[in-house]
Every structure is written in C-alpha cells, then in structure tokens.
Amino acid sequence: MQRYIKLYITLLPLMLIAASACKKPNVAVDEADEIISPTTGTRSQLTLDSIFLYAKQVYLWNDVLPGYAEFNPRQKYAGVGSDITTFRKELFDISQLKINPATGQPYELPVYFENPKYSNLQVGKNIPGSTAGVTKPNTAVLASTIIANANATVAYLALASFPSLNNSKAALDQVFSEFAAANPKVMVIDLRSxxxxxxxxxEYVADLIVPASLNGKVMYSEVFNPSMQNGSAKILKHQPYLDANGKTTIYSGRMATMADVDYTIAGNTYKFNKKGNLQTIQAVYFIVSGNTASASEMLISSLKPYFEVKLIGEKTYGKPVGFFGINIDQYSVYLSSFLIQNANGWSDYFTGMPPDVAVKGTDNPVLGDPAESCLSAALQLINRTTKQSINLTGTTAKMITVKNDLSQPVAKESIMFENRLRLRKQ
Incomplete structure (x- = not known):
C-alpha cells in the first residue's frame, strides 16, 4: 500500500530522478498543509502530482479545484499518451473548471483544441530575465510618425511586442523624445499585432505617455488568489527566488524562495512614475485586433481612468491575467496566477475589449500610412472628436511594411510575464 504524506512534491531534485520507480526526497512535514500525495512513483507520476499540487495553491481560480484524492491525477491520466501530451491534458482539464458567470463558459475556454486560453506548459526551464515565453520578434517599436498641420498634431506609434525593458528602452526613449518635440495632444498606438x-x-510605455501630474496615481494592480495573498502557498518554498537577472537572493540568512514573495494587493500595486519629456497627451486611440492581448490590454486598461481612450479595429483577445514561471522537472508551467485590475478595479475583459469603431484591417498593413484603413479610421474619429482638421498628407514618418498575418490567433508563447515579484519586508 502506498504511503501518504501531508505536503507536496519537491521539484528541483526531479531532474535527478530516474524514469523508473523512484522515491521523493525527504522533506519536512508542515502540519498546516492539507494536500496529500504519494511519496513514491515514476517520474511521470510525480510530475502529474506536481502540476496539480501547484495549481491547488497557485492557480488564480484554485477555489474550484477538488482535493488530490478526488482529482487522482495518476489514475486519471494513465495511458493518455506521451509525457508532454499527458501533462498538457492535465493542465487543460484544470483550466476548464472555473466558469465565468457572465458567459456560462470556462474563463480559459480554449481558442483552439484543448489549449487553455491562458495557462500553458512548455519544455525547458523558466529563467527570469530570459525571453522564454515572451512574444517575438524581440523588438518593441515597429513604426513611428508625426501627423501634423496647423490645427492638430497626432503622434503614431506601432508596437510589435513588449520584450524585456533592457532590449526596448533605448528605442522607446528615442521615439518619445521625438514626440515630445512635436507637442502632440493625441496619440494613436497601434497594437494590432x-x-x-x-x-x-x-508599464514603461505608460510612464512615457502620461504627464507628470499623474505621478503616484495607481496604474494597475496584480491580484493573486487568497492563499497567495495570505502566505499559505507553502509549496512555493521549493521554487528558488531569482531576481530579474536570474540571480539568487539571500533572505533571512538563507536563499530566498518564491514563498518569501509579497503577494498582497498593496505589494503588487504599480503607480505612475513619469518618464521622458512628453507632457501634452490628452487622448489615446488604440488600433487593436484579436491579436492584441495581455500586456497590450493592460496598457489600454491602465490609461482608461485618466484619458479619453478609444479603440479602433477588432475586438481584442481578452487576457486580464498574468503569470510567473514554475519549474517542474524539465518543464516550465505558466498557471494563470494573478488578475490585472486598473485604478477603477476593472478587469472584466475576459472575452476581449470591443472596438469603438469596427474596422477590418489588412493582413499586411503599411504602418504609419494615414491612408491605411485602421489609421485612417482613427484619424477620422479624432477629427470628429476634436473638431479639428487632420492633414493626411505631408507626414514625417518612419514607416515599414509588416509581413505578419494578423488573422491568426494569438500565439501561446505570448504571455503577460511578471519578472519583478518582490520579497516580503523582513
């Protein structure tokens, strides 16, 4: 008969466990834990256990997960297929348990066959500071232009993705310095891809847009589940805490772990801190599509309480949740871990943000061209709103043609990745 222990699976040593029957390393028993799992099993069985047990404590919607014995991952997924197929099937099933009352369907209703809308599992270790799991290409600025005449000045910026700040800061600073010299009152930010x-x-882009008068105002908050907020997600002590550069940190005389992180709302509320010299923006218009997701939607949401914000194009993807990577054996698991809320507490865009002006753009637009359908619609809306005449000729632009099929669904590698989690104060 299998022995059971109150606790969890120690994960990093799994790399050393043989694929045949094995035994978990000894760990201290925490009597406060109520989760039980077998102490022996194959490498695959232990990984199945680990995925469920992490979800039980870390998953945003962990309130609907049953106990380990009821879920019974080893029996439930015996003979499903290869290891990676089995693990992804388990993650998918976990992700379908929480129902959105507004739609009557799971929050993570798949966009395509048995792939959760948000959570995902990848082969390879998550390392903070790396580009694993982040949208490609690894560039931020695709195009920028100033559209101007005597009555109105519009700054246009197309952003391909939000790669690490180290890889994007210089390009962003240069573009916004050029914008500041033109004193535009309106920005059009193209996030369709x-x-x-x-x-x-x-967040840095938001700080470049806003005036200094918003310094100290709430931009957004990351809201973890109650177990995370009150520090009872003990399983995270088996995940080492690494800083944004992938380095370990000493905490209370020992190596810090992810269980030492401050997951409270107060500890994960980010506020505006003005960057750059642009001070004149009064309204922001976003060009969006079904590929506009995650951090892009956060940028839109965070500006809504403070600016006139309009959307042009197609409904966005709908991804108000974020992640940090959890290493389980040779895999990185990205469980939906926190909800993004703006200063008004708004986060209800799970099914996407609808456009104010619906426009079906082309698959390969010339970004920054005022005659391009989405930008043209944005300029017409600005014209009606500001009652000013926009000159669609004589622009000073840096324009490129993007070879990117915008009709395709958002890639699963495209995640809202948080690499700035902070330790609790000692």
Missing part, C-alpha cells in the same frame, strides 16, 4: 510580453516594458 502585439500579443504582450513583459509588464515592466508596458
């Missing part, structure tokens, strides 16, 4: 990336980079 932007599936997200690092929140830190999207």
């Amino acid at each position: 932007n599936g997200g990336g690092y929140l830190e980079t999207a």
Whole structure:
C-alpha cells in the first residue's frame, strides 16, 4: 500500500530522478498543509502530482479545484499518451473548471483544441530575465510618425511586442523624445499585432505617455488568489527566488524562495512614475485586433481612468491575467496566477475589449500610412472628436511594411510575464 504524506512534491531534485520507480526526497512535514500525495512513483507520476499540487495553491481560480484524492491525477491520466501530451491534458482539464458567470463558459475556454486560453506548459526551464515565453520578434517599436498641420498634431506609434525593458528602452526613449518635440495632444498606438510580453516594458510605455501630474496615481494592480495573498502557498518554498537577472537572493540568512514573495494587493500595486519629456497627451486611440492581448490590454486598461481612450479595429483577445514561471522537472508551467485590475478595479475583459469603431484591417498593413484603413479610421474619429482638421498628407514618418498575418490567433508563447515579484519586508 502506498504511503501518504501531508505536503507536496519537491521539484528541483526531479531532474535527478530516474524514469523508473523512484522515491521523493525527504522533506519536512508542515502540519498546516492539507494536500496529500504519494511519496513514491515514476517520474511521470510525480510530475502529474506536481502540476496539480501547484495549481491547488497557485492557480488564480484554485477555489474550484477538488482535493488530490478526488482529482487522482495518476489514475486519471494513465495511458493518455506521451509525457508532454499527458501533462498538457492535465493542465487543460484544470483550466476548464472555473466558469465565468457572465458567459456560462470556462474563463480559459480554449481558442483552439484543448489549449487553455491562458495557462500553458512548455519544455525547458523558466529563467527570469530570459525571453522564454515572451512574444517575438524581440523588438518593441515597429513604426513611428508625426501627423501634423496647423490645427492638430497626432503622434503614431506601432508596437510589435513588449520584450524585456533592457532590449526596448533605448528605442522607446528615442521615439518619445521625438514626440515630445512635436507637442502632440493625441496619440494613436497601434497594437494590432502585439500579443504582450513583459509588464515592466508596458508599464514603461505608460510612464512615457502620461504627464507628470499623474505621478503616484495607481496604474494597475496584480491580484493573486487568497492563499497567495495570505502566505499559505507553502509549496512555493521549493521554487528558488531569482531576481530579474536570474540571480539568487539571500533572505533571512538563507536563499530566498518564491514563498518569501509579497503577494498582497498593496505589494503588487504599480503607480505612475513619469518618464521622458512628453507632457501634452490628452487622448489615446488604440488600433487593436484579436491579436492584441495581455500586456497590450493592460496598457489600454491602465490609461482608461485618466484619458479619453478609444479603440479602433477588432475586438481584442481578452487576457486580464498574468503569470510567473514554475519549474517542474524539465518543464516550465505558466498557471494563470494573478488578475490585472486598473485604478477603477476593472478587469472584466475576459472575452476581449470591443472596438469603438469596427474596422477590418489588412493582413499586411503599411504602418504609419494615414491612408491605411485602421489609421485612417482613427484619424477620422479624432477629427470628429476634436473638431479639428487632420492633414493626411505631408507626414514625417518612419514607416515599414509588416509581413505578419494578423488573422491568426494569438500565439501561446505570448504571455503577460511578471519578472519583478518582490520579497516580503523582513
């Protein structure tokens, strides 16, 4: 008969466990834990256990997960297929348990066959500071232009993704310095192919847009589940805490773990901190599509309480959740871990943000061209709103043609990745 222990699976040593029957390394028993799992099993069985047990404590909607014995991952997924197929099937089933009352369907209703809308599992280790799991190409700025005449000045910016800030800061600073010299009152930000990336980079863009008068105002908050907020997600002590550069940190005289992180709302509320010299923006118009997701939607949401915000194009993807990577054996698991809320507490765009002006753009637009259908619609809307005449000729633009099929669904590699989790104060 199998022995059971109150606790969890120690994950990093799994790399050393043989594929045949094995035994978990000894760990201290925490009597506060109520989760039980077998202490022996194959490498595959232990990984199945680990995926469920992490979800039980870390998953945003962990309130609907049954106990380990009821879920019984080893029996439930015996003979499903290859290891990776089996693990992804388990993650999918977990992701379908929480129902959105507004739609009567799971929050993670798949966009395509048995792939959760948000959570995902990848082969390879998650390393903070790497580009794993972040939208490609690894560039931020695709195109920028100033559209101007005597009555109105419009700054246009197309952003491909939000790669790490180290890889994007110089290009963003240069573009916004050029914008500041033109004193535009309106910005058009083209996010139609932007599936997200690092929140830190999207936040930096927001800080470049806003005036200094918004310094200290709430931009957005990351809201974890109650177990995470109150520090009872003990399983995270088996995930080492690494800083944004992938380095370990000393905490209370020992190596810090992810269980030492401050997951409270107060500890994960980000506020505006003005960057750059642009001070004149009063309204922001976003060009969007079904590929606009995650950190892109966070940028839109965070500006809504403070600016006139309009959307042009097609309904966005709908991804108000984010992740941090969890290493399980040779896999990285990205469980939906926190909800993004703006200063008004709004986060209800799970089915996407509808456009104010619906426009079906082309698959390969010339970005920054005022005659391009989506930008043209944005300029017409600005014209009606501001009652000013926009000159659609004589622009000073840096334009490129993007070879990107915008009709395709958002790639699963496109995630809202948080690499700035902070340790609790000692």
